Amino acid sequence: MTFSHCTQSSSQPHLDGSNILVGKETRVRRNRVIHTGVGILGAFALGLLPTLAISATDTATFAVSASIVAGCGITASPLAFGAYTGVQTDVETSLSVNCTNTTAYSVGLGAGTSGGTATARQMQMTGTPAIKLFYALYSDLARTINWGDTGGTGLATGTGSGSAQVIPVYGRMAAGQLSPPGTYADTITATVTF
16 A cells, blocks of 8 residues: 655645634745735835924114103183172182103293283273283182292193193182273193203
């Protein structure tokens, strides 16, 4: 009796238990597929990972500056004596001075446009300028300090705060003036010096 010895070479393809052809060539192909798949997945994963950006910086400095220039502004309200009846008439009005903070100032009142002086102010009659009605302006409530023009005496003084400051102006018409009926007017210039 002759026995034939069947051997399977590992280099020869054969069927395994699940009917899959297994052999050297198949294993190599399978390994190539696995390695290729891992390589593709690795490359894909690396593409999704954030890359570290290498950056450089440089700096510069710059100066910041400002200046505040001392300044003042002034506004005035009218002074109306009303109907004069021959008796002493006291009225008041106000100026508004707005100076930059800590700015010292003084305010003078001019002589007017009717030919008077800072110590003897006068209004003139409309249409008849030669006819006058006298009045005075004071810097104090008691009306004892005549309010002079710039460079004169009796000026109002103060220090700016950056906000408007109200300064009263006190007017008086003396009793006993015998001017004829009519409308009298004058224009005073208020000057702030700082």
